[in-house]
Amino acid sequence: MTRKAPVLADLVEERFDRLILLVGRLNYMWTNTESLLIHLIAGLAGTSKDAAVIIFLTLNTTRARIDLVERLAKMDGRAEGIRDPILEHTRRLGKLSGIRNRFNHCIYSFDPESGNPKTILMRIADRKTDIKMGRSDTLDGEALREIEQVVEDLSTLNRDIWQLITRLDYPV
Template identity: 80%
Template sequence: MDEAFETRFDRLILLVGRLNYMWTNTESLLIHLIAGLTGANKDVAVIIFLTLNTTRARIDLVERLAKMEGRPPEIRDPILDHTQRLSRLSSIRNKYNHCIYSFDQESGNPKTILMRIADRKTDIKLGREDTVDDKAMKEIEDVVARLSNANKDIWKLITQLGFPV
């Protein structure tokens, strides 16, 4: 393995690690939203959060709680803005967490191989491959920065609403 190749791989692994850290840290803020919206204490909200084993299920729960009849728009609307923001950011996280990695023999760039089956009308498609070039690395960096901002904004909302911390 040459040095340039190893450097690109190390950069990718570091970025994916940061992406995972920021995602997990930010997704865990849903615990506080669950607690505040249900009137439960934080321990109960943690149990609810951990019982739901997908990000989509957790976001769905928070959105449904926020949309309940009688929920004031000043509580509902900012919560929905943040859950929709998280949903948009989840696609990049999912891409890099639900793949395996290989390397392009010519460029040395890492490649992702999606670990999904795409059902078509008459056939299936396996393992879509995408090159992780400088543009893709920049996209990961951008999502990490956007997650960091979302994290700060959600904490601010939790505090403003007086939800359990």
């Protein structure tokens, strides 16, 4: 019995399944890692984890949560040994947020010729005299490897933040 060559529809489904799995992993790792800011807020603000959860949930963007942690870390009298590692970790998280946003604030479609998944950015870019909408990027093998790298980077960052929380004896 001979095996038929995969048709374009099969390749599209396979690529889409891989993409969805990777974006799901990205979202899981992102949420899990961002939630560690709760422990940093609790420790830096000198409050309970429960109060830090309320603060965390009240701030409805990653940028606001990172800003709060960074500002608390930079307060007068904060030791460099506390401030500097926290700022290093929040900066790493901030850099990864751009890639995370790219894959979460878009819609997905497929290139009709190659079958590659594509993202269509759901953002308006204001220019001097016009606007641009719907920037489209093909999600080829390189883009999928980029998502895999971000998931790996988030996993490493997650472990690093946990180690810092433990070392600083912040509420867990």
